[in-house]
Amino acid sequence: MTVRQFASTARRGLLSRRLLLGTVRFNSTATATATAQPSTATASAPPAESLIRLTNASIYRLGQTEAPLFQDLTWHLSTNETWAIIGPVGSGRSTLFTALQGKLRVLPAASFKYDFIRRLEEKNDGRDLWPSQLIKVVSFETTASTAAYMQERYHSYRDEDDLTLRQWVKTRDADATDADIQDAAQKLGLSHLLDGSLMNLSNGQSRRARILEALLAKPEILLLDEPFMGLDPDQRRTVSKVLRDLAETGETKVILSLRTMDRVPSWVTHTLQLSGRGKIGHIGPVEDMPTLAPEVVEEQVTIKPTKPASCRPTPGPAPSATPPVELKNVTVTHRSLQILKNISWTIHPGSRWALLGSNGSGKTTLLALILGDHPQCYSQDISMFGRRRGTGETLWSVQREIGHVSPEVHNHFPRDMRVLEAVFGGWYENRYVAKSSVTPKQKDAARALLEEFGLQGLEDKEFGNLSTGEQRLVLICRALITRPKLLILDEPFQGMDEGMVSKCKKWLDEKLGEEQALVFVTHVQEEVAGCIDRVVRLDKGEVVEMK
Incomplete structure (x- = not known):
């Protein structure tokens, strides 16, 4: 034998x-x-x-x-x-x-029955005919070690260890040819990033890179979990066209997973609608599903000049009030590539900002400078809460005044931490908080906040056993628990359903403190809270709109 x-x-x-x-x-x-x-x-x-x-x-x-x-x-x-x-x-x-x-x-x-595998067997296909090998999932969930501290996106990499996107793809698929990589990257709008730093990819670019990896594997069936989330309107159209072409050629069958609120691409022919946990509401042709959210032409996010009556009023900055953030002529380059250029921005107490821009426009780098995560933050003219960065302050002394939610925080958050402990962590520098150090008042505040967001009864569950939307709500509670002077919400509603998003927007409109400043990042118009009345928009690392 x-x-x-x-x-x-x-x-x-x-x-x-x-x-x-x-x-x-x-x-x-x-x-x-x-x-x-x-x-x-x-x-x-x-x-x-x-x-x-x-x-x-x-x-x-x-x-x-x-x-x-x-x-x-x-x-x-x-x-x-x-x-x-x-x-x-x-x-x-x-x-x-x-x-x-x-x-x-x-x-x-x-x-x-896997009928397509039977046909492959009859053809003596030669591959390992296992469903897990022939059916690939792109879920955008990280498998990164939770041992890495959440804020170490940049510091955990040395320059000589940083891979390019092309190198990363080849480590994932050694059989991928340069021609295949170039062709797939071109379709996804990533060809100009192939030889750039993997570390510097934005959240949206990273998601497209995951789709690139899946396309190169050439699976029989490709399952994509919310593939348009985190993408700007142009890139949503780009990814939709790539998947449509894939589905129409029949080389790889495409199955999407979407939230009820998501717009369904016009090339989808059939839907399976779930009405609740494990409950089927509809299976059949898309035209038989009257409640479907239609695909529409999307434009860039805009901010309404007036706030709705339900919003809590915020006074203008007092003459003596110390701005949480002051940036003056900030410029960032990496490997001769200019990422930010001459950014000046002052965030006053109580101001409500939307930070907008397409994928790769510089938003993630700008926030990393403010948070103290970026290695160049100490060489720039940046003041936090009235103190010039790099004048003897500790990282924690600044970050304890900031509440922060982002895809990166979510990806690196320890999955074994229990929900109540996760919220407690907002008060403490250490990732793990000894229960004996938490006061009864803090416990009561954490439980009350969880209840406000509909998370009562989940206090003792492990973070990793929650749905993606529930995980995001826990992280928002963690960011809010200390009533921080500066709240940074970077695409905070990813993975949430419509009810969760509505609850969060209502909380921001009605309960965010008068003195608390907010910076909110999104690519979706419907996610913008009514209290937001100021905008800074980036394009290719430069401010193109500030009002």
């Missing part, structure tokens, strides 16, 4: 055991595609190009046969359909993605 034959035999033996466990099932006789049906309907014979079929299937966590995550689900996917799974936070969208990859238990075993 050759090594290849032995490997094939061993793989089929392991596959047989997984079939018995109900985690992977192939159907060697299926020859058809079924149109999607409600979960209560009787399955009909699928027509010729069936992709995947679940018929009266119940989905469980591995090792469990009780309390199914989904029950009696009938969902048939065809090669000529492009699907979007739509639902609120915590409704089970990620669970369905995990099930499609063959990583959950599905019973009865015969209820789950």
Whole structure:
């Protein structure tokens, strides 16, 4: 027996055991595609190009046969359909993605058929025909070690260790050719960044880089969890076109996961709508779903000149009031690339700012200077709370006056920390807070704030066991708990559903203190709180609007 034959035999033996466990099932006789049906309907014979079929299937966590995550689900996917799974936070969208990859238990075993894998087997495709290898997920969740301190985005890298985007792609996929990388990067608007620093990519650019990595893997099916989040309008259109072309050519089938409030691309043909945790509200053609949010032409975010009546009034700055932030002629370069140019900006107590600009315009670097995360913050003319940076102050003495939420903070936040401890941490420099050091008054304040944001009952849950939206709410509570003089909310509503966003905007409008300054970053008009009445807009590292 050759090594290849032995490997094939061993793989089929392991596959047989997984079939018995109900985690992977192939159907060697299926020859058809079924149109999607409600979960209560009787399955009909699928027509010729069936992709995947679940018929009266119940989905469980591995090792469990009780309390199914989904029950009696009938969902048939065809090669000529492009699907979007739509639902609120915590409704089970990620669970369905995990099930499609063959990583959950599905019973009865015969209820789950990978028809596309059967066809690949018949062609002697030569690849490892495992669902987890053929179906890729782009979820934008980090796997970075939580041992790295949250604020170490720049300091944890030495210049000689920093990879370029091209080098990073090759470490992820050694088989990717330069031509393939260049072609995919061009489509995603990343070609000019291929030989630039990976560390200096903005949040939106990093998300497109993750999509680039997935495209180069050339999976049979690509599952994308909220792929347009964190992208400016131009880049949302760019990514949408790339995915549309991918879906239309049929080389890779695309399935999206979207929140109820998200706009659905026009090239999506079918939707599975979740009405609650594990509850199916609709399965079928997109035209049969009347509550769908339509795709619209999006323009840049604007700020209304007048505040709504519900907003808490904020007085203008007192002549003697010390500004939380003063930047004078700030210029930042990295490897001869100019990132910021001559930025002057004063943030007064009680002011409500929107920091706007496209992906890569310099917003992340500007905030890193203010927060003290960027190594060049001490060589610039920056004053924080009346004191010139680099004159003997400690990092903590400045940061304890700042509440901060961002994608980077979220990505590096320890997943094993319990919710109440996470909120306590806003008062303390150390990441882990001894319970004995927390006062009864602080405990009461933390519990009250969690209740205001609808998180009561989650105090003892681990952060990593919450939905993405719940995690963001916890981090917002952490940022607010000390009533900081400066609140920086950098794309804080990513992963939240419409109800969560509405609750946060209402809190900012009505309860943010008169003396508290706010800097808010977003690419979505609907996320802008009514209290925000000032704007600074960046383009290619320069201020193009300030009013």
